[in-house]
Amino acid sequence: MHRSASLTPPMGWNSWDSFGTTVTEDEVLANAQVMAERMLPAGWDTVVVDIQWYEPTARAGGYNDDAPLLLDADGVQMPVETRFPSSAGGRGFAPLAARVHDLGLRFGVHLMRGIPRRAVADPRPVPGTDATTADIALPADHPAARCPWNGDNLGLDFSHPAAQAWLDLQIDRVVGWGVDFLKVDDMLYPYHGDAIEALHSAVGKAEERHGRDVTVSLSPGTHLSVAHLDHLRAHADMWRISDDLWDRWDDLEAQLTRLARWAPHQQAHGWADADMLPLGRIGVRAERGEPRHSLLTAAERRTMLTLWNLGRSPLFVGGDLPSSEDDTLTDLVNTEVLDIGKHSRGNTELVREGDLVVWGATGTGPREGTRWAAVFNTSDGARTVRLPLTSTGLASPGLTSPGTVTELWTARVLDVDPSDPYAVLELDLDAHGTALLRST
Structure with missing residues (x-):
């Protein structure tokens, strides 16, 4: 073929x-x-x-x-x-x-x-x-x-x-x-x-x-x-x-x-x-x-x-x-979401604990250098999730200048720095909802 x-x-x-x-x-x-x-x-x-x-x-x-x-x-x-x-x-x-x-x-x-x-x-x-x-x-x-x-x-x-x-x-x-x-x-x-x-x-x-x-x-x-x-x-x-x-x-x-x-x-x-x-x-x-x-x-x-x-x-x-x-x-x-399916590698589940699931992936081709992560709430109610940025694969402690983390469905830039190895994400998630994050 x-x-x-x-x-x-x-x-x-x-x-x-x-x-x-x-x-x-x-x-x-x-x-x-x-x-x-x-x-x-x-x-x-x-x-x-x-x-x-x-x-x-x-x-x-x-x-x-x-x-x-x-x-x-x-x-x-x-x-x-x-x-x-x-x-x-x-x-x-x-x-x-x-x-x-x-x-x-x-x-x-x-x-x-x-x-x-x-x-x-x-x-x-x-x-x-x-x-x-x-x-x-x-x-x-x-x-x-x-x-x-x-x-x-x-x-x-x-x-x-x-x-x-x-x-x-x-x-x-x-x-x-x-x-x-x-x-x-x-x-x-x-x-x-x-x-x-x-x-x-x-x-x-x-x-x-x-x-x-x-x-x-x-x-x-x-x-x-x-x-x-x-x-x-x-x-x-x-x-x-x-x-x-x-x-x-x-x-x-x-x-x-x-x-x-x-x-x-x-x-x-x-x-x-x-x-x-x-x-x-x-x-x-x-x-x-x-x-x-x-x-x-x-x-x-x-x-x-x-x-x-x-x-x-x-x-x-x-x-x-x-x-x-x-x-x-x-x-x-x-x-921004569709690019993940087209230009990524290393796509994998990173965390599964109770009703919390985290996935991550790395960009390829035109998205080389990009990292993505999703934090899923599988519970039947809204909840606030706190987890280390390092658990998402988005952290880049070697950066010489601050980077950004953006939630792609809302285009909201989060108040967290991927260059900080101690950064913690705090996310408000709807029932059965997700936050889809991109770091650059």
Whole structure:
């Protein structure tokens, strides 16, 4: 793969949190427009259509049993024309991808592991082979045959050479539409190593054929172990480290532990993904909950963005951008915060004592010489925290002149000198809140 698109953690918008399986072309373009106008200068550049864009009867709040799936003559999924009218006439996502590209953005789609079960039930030839689509699926009693939460596909049997041939065909067709980002689901729980390797091979061929860089994102991440790190780095650009995350403090708090495990391993072309940011207007026609603005408080929203950046997670916002509140959009484009995810090293948890958690990181590239720290209050009430500046990694006793410590969400310069080895921070933190500090 070329993989130049994942030198830093990927950033974008995904339709899942707001629209579930039901997003339309107009909604995708409306979100792309806001991203291009307001967020692209800060690095947000990818728009992703999530699951079941090929399901004519898709609805909010779950999946239909034995769903009809719109397929082409080779069994490859096609967009539903009533939701994506520009796909009419067999054009697939090419017209929509072109419009997204015209805005200066990248375009992505979601796929499930395997082959559509309707292509297996209604066999058709696999081009270039003597096999049909009925020959290349795993038998129904195989443990990898079915996804436990979605019945659209059956697993491919990669002991049959035609299985790779069909996957190559599918990925080539999708990438040929102008797709720059593939979110491929049901890959990590359990860990389907053969499917991951086959996908990597197919994407590499499609990249060469179409001259594109394609970012590969794997899901869902349940109990994902760092034992798979080397294999993941060799075959994907990003991978989820949890189940779906929603606008609940418990979901957010759990990522403190997961990102502490993965942050030391973050590097170019290989990003542990703490999942989408359920911020802004979500639940419009989604799997979970009624339409709402995110139930996370402003303090929790900033805690989330602080943690995702210090943990160098990819950033994919799930809220409907045109109807999201301005405060959320302003926080999403805070470049002082976003620079941490793009230009840092040594990202690690420094302190965990009771309801106090401290993280730190050091700047690289254009932020060389900068240090960052976050002090998190995980308790359900506001509190005042006092701790030595040396516990945050911000102290620089060797400075020949006084430095500064700034809280980045408020742009407030603190009354503390990083050159003083005995300096003590005193911070008033909201419930589930954070102070994000930078020293220079």
